[in-house]
Amino acid sequence: MKRFDQQLFARIAESWNGIGVDEFVGFLTPKCQEILTIEKLRQKIAEQRTLKLKFGIDPTASEIHIGHVVPILLLRQFARAGHHIDFIIGDFTARVGDPTARDTGRVPLSPDKIVQNMETYTAQIGKYIALQMLHVHHNTQWLNPMTLQEIFAIFQQINLSEAMQREDFRVRMRNEQAVSLAEVCYGVLMGIDSVHLGTDIEIGGIDQLLNFQQCRKIMRQSGMDEEAILMTSILEGTSGDGRKMSKSYGNYIAVNATPENKFGGIMSIPDRLIGQYFRCFTDVHERELTKLDEFIAQNPLEAKKQLATLMIAIETKDIADGLCERESFERRFSQKKITNDDCVNLHEDGSTTVLEALFKSGHFKSKSELRRLFGQQAVRDIHQGEEAILSLEATVDQIRGIVRVGKRRFFRFVAKEVSHDRV
Amino acid sequence: MIAYSIREPGFDSSKALRIGFSVWTRSSPKNYLSIYPEAAKEVFKSTTSASLSLCALVDDVWPRVELARTRDEQEAISSCYATLLPELGFNEIHFVSEFMTETVFDACLSIATKVTLSEFWKLLPQSKKDTLDDLTLAEVIGFLWHVHVLENAISRYKLTGILAGIRSEFFYLASRKLLPAHEVYFVNTA
Numbered sequence: 001m002k003r004f005d006q007q008l009f010a011r012i013a014e015s016w017n018g019i020g021v022d023e024f025v026g027f028l029t030p031k032c033q034e035i036l037t038i039e040k041l042r043q044k045i046a047e048q049r050t051l052k053l054k055f056g057i058d059p060t061a062s063e064i065h066i067g068h069v070v071p072i073l074l075l076r077q078f079a080r081a082g083h084h085i086d087f088i089i090g091d092f093t094a095r096v097g098d099p100t101a102r103d104t105g106r107v108p109l110s111p112d113k114i115v116q117n118m119e120t121y122t123a124q125i126g127k128y129i130a131l132q133m134l135h136v137h138h139n140t141q142w143l144n145p146m147t148l149q150e151i152f153a154i155f156q157q158i159n160l161s162e163a164m165q166r167e168d169f170r171v172r173m174r175n176e177q178a179v180s181l182a183e184v185c186y187g188v189l190m191g192i193d194s195v196h197l198g199t200d201i202e203i204g205g206i207d208q209l210l211n212f213q214q215c216r217k218i219m220r221q222s223g224m225d226e227e228a229i230l231m232t233s234i235l236e237g238t239s240g241d242g243r244k245m246s247k248s249y250g251n252y253i254a255v256n257a258t259p260e261n262k263f264g265g266i267m268s269i270p271d272r273l274i275g276q277y278f279r280c281f282t283d284v285h286e287r288e289l290t291k292l293d294e295f296i297a298q299n300p301l302e303a304k305k306q307l308a309t310l311m312i313a314i315e316t317k318d319i320a321d322g323l324c325e326r327e328s329f330e331r332r333f334s335q336k337k338i339t340n341d342d343c344v345n346l347h348e349d350g351s352t353t354v355l356e357a358l359f360k361s362g363h364f365k366s367k368s369e370l371r372r373l374f375g376q377q378a379v380r381d382i383h384q385g386e387e388a389i390l391s392l393e394a395t396v397d398q399i400r401g402i403v404r405v406g407k408r409r410f411f412r413f414v415a416k417e418v419s420h421d422r423v
Numbered sequence: 424m425i426a427y428s429i430r431e432p433g434f435d436s437s438k439a440l441r442i443g444f445s446v447w448t449r450s451s452p453k454n455y456l457s458i459y460p461e462a463a464k465e466v467f468k469s470t471t472s473a474s475l476s477l478c479a480l481v482d483d484v485w486p487r488v489e490l491a492r493t494r495d496e497q498e499a500i501s502s503c504y505a506t507l508l509p510e511l512g513f514n515e516i517h518f519v520s521e522f523m524t525e526t527v528f529d530a531c532l533s534i535a536t537k538v539t540l541s542e543f544w545k546l547l548p549q550s551k552k553d554t555l556d557d558l559t560l561a562e563v564i565g566f567l568w569h570v571h572v573l574e575n576a577i578s579r580y581k582l583t584g585i586l587a588g589i590r591s592e593f594f595y596l597a598s599r600k601l602l603p604a605h606e607v608y609f610v611n612t613a
């Protein structure tokens with residue numbers, strides 16, 4: 001049997017035009033935490049026409065992490081099956097602020113900031129989906145010209161108490177945190193987007209559930225066939241403490257990270273997350289999950305390496321890039337062979353403390369961060385395959401080999417050239 | 424007659440008073456409206472202002488939308504206001520349809536970002552709170568529209584103050600922070 005990385009990589013280039021309902025749904029479900037409803041999804045796919053998919057984002061952040069990519073990969077699966085992708089830039093809704101999973105209100109964005117964020121955002125998702133597959137819309141196009149009568153007719157369909165009883169709003173109000181009226185309207189605006197576009201299937205994170213329910217209701221009450229909704233799970237961060245992947249928790253892998261850091265980031269996830277990451281980032285089929293899980297249980301290290309290889313290959317469309325990164329990783333970690341290319345060279349006097357020298361290198365935010373790493377015994381002197389833990393007081397002249405900080409950062413101390421003036 | 428008023432800090436009481444009064448054309452005008460011109464005179468007496476203009480802001484848009492009236496039906500009711508209000512002593516009559524466009528979603532949503540759900544709940548009359556299950560989000564749109572109308576009217580007609588029934592007290596208190604500087608005079612309508 002082929003290795004999972006080779007088998008799943010080969011699948012990336014497959015065309016899914018004319019794919020059967022069961023086969024297609026089997027590729028979709030591993031990425032979804034919830035589907036509203038599976039019957040509706042199957043019914044739509046069985047109609048054997050080009051379906052209209054909708055994916056909306058509020059351009060609230062410029063830099064994204066791999067957790068944001070999961071719905072994009074789901075969209076790509078639909079695009080490969082020949083379906084139509086409407087990509088909504090919520091320039092109208094961004095000014096309102098999606099209240100989803102927020103414990104405080106969001107600061108509405110200026111139009112300039114929206115444009116700026118979108119440029120950075122599309123450059124990043126372009127690594128995972130061909131941008132020409134996306135039919136890009138700005139929802140100001142149809143929300144701005146709406147008349148008072150049209151707005152009234154739609155808002156009249158949603159009960160105020162229903163909107164007020166959203167669990168996230170209740171929690172915020174209980175904690176005396178403000179919920180703006182605009183946030184109350186957010187789900188309705190999403191519903192108007194779906195009605196306008198005649199959406200068949202919408203894709204988003206599970207945290208959008210309450211908004212999606214309002215969307216479906218508005219479509220139903222507007223006399224349309226309600227959309228099916230595929231909700232991806234919220235990716236858990238690399239630290240394995242159960243928290244979602246987030247820049248603010250520092251447990252993320254940035255889409256713009258170097259291949260080395262991306263590979264290393266995947267290798268740092270706890271074993272229990274390997275299965276979730278495989279489901280989220282690869283085209284694994286539902287019927288292959290048992291075998292995949294058995295493989296992960298038997299050889300988690302190998303599974304993680306194959307996953308990391310795939311993560312690189314999905315982006316560059318070349319498995320050789322992933323395998324090259326794997327080789328480099330194995331050389332550095334498994335075989336403890338570190339080449340000059342892996343290291344940052346530092347020129348310091350022998351009497352300087354390693355802490356001071358590392359801080360001056362500019363690779364660390366603060367001395368506190370470094371002190372914490374020393375405290376965690378994460379700063380080591382690697383010499384001839386042996387590792388020695390360095391203390392806070394260690395000086396540069398005590399280093400025998402290469403200094404490794406954390407798992408993936410290497411520093412070599414190079415003797416300072418003697419100035420002729422002082423001779 | 425004036426229950427209380429909220430004065431604008433630094434307000435020059437000698438300048439011309441231009442007081443607005445907003446009325447919805449939900450039904451044909453009632454005679455109780457005469458209380459407002461009288462209240463305006465009372466406000467005027469308490470200042471050293473040289474002149475008083477009382478401007479009626481007649482909302483002929485929202486009731487038409489809310490009650491799904493035809494233009495002709497609305498026109499019939501609006502014309503009653505156009506006849507009665509000058510007789511009662513209003514100096515200027517401005518119909519909302521004359522100075523507002525109907526594509527106001529953007530403006531309404533901007534206002535909505537500045538009002539909290541709790542503030543909105545507070546301004547609802549008890550009768551509406553008692554029938555919460557029947558209320559829809561259109562109630563929110565009605566509130567936003569009304570604030571937007573006042574926002575436009577205050578700027579366009581250079582209003583220095585607003586006359587309001589005490590029963591609308593919470594609406595005017597909540598909307599005050601969203602509007603250009605103005606005074607509010609609450610009329611005891613009980």
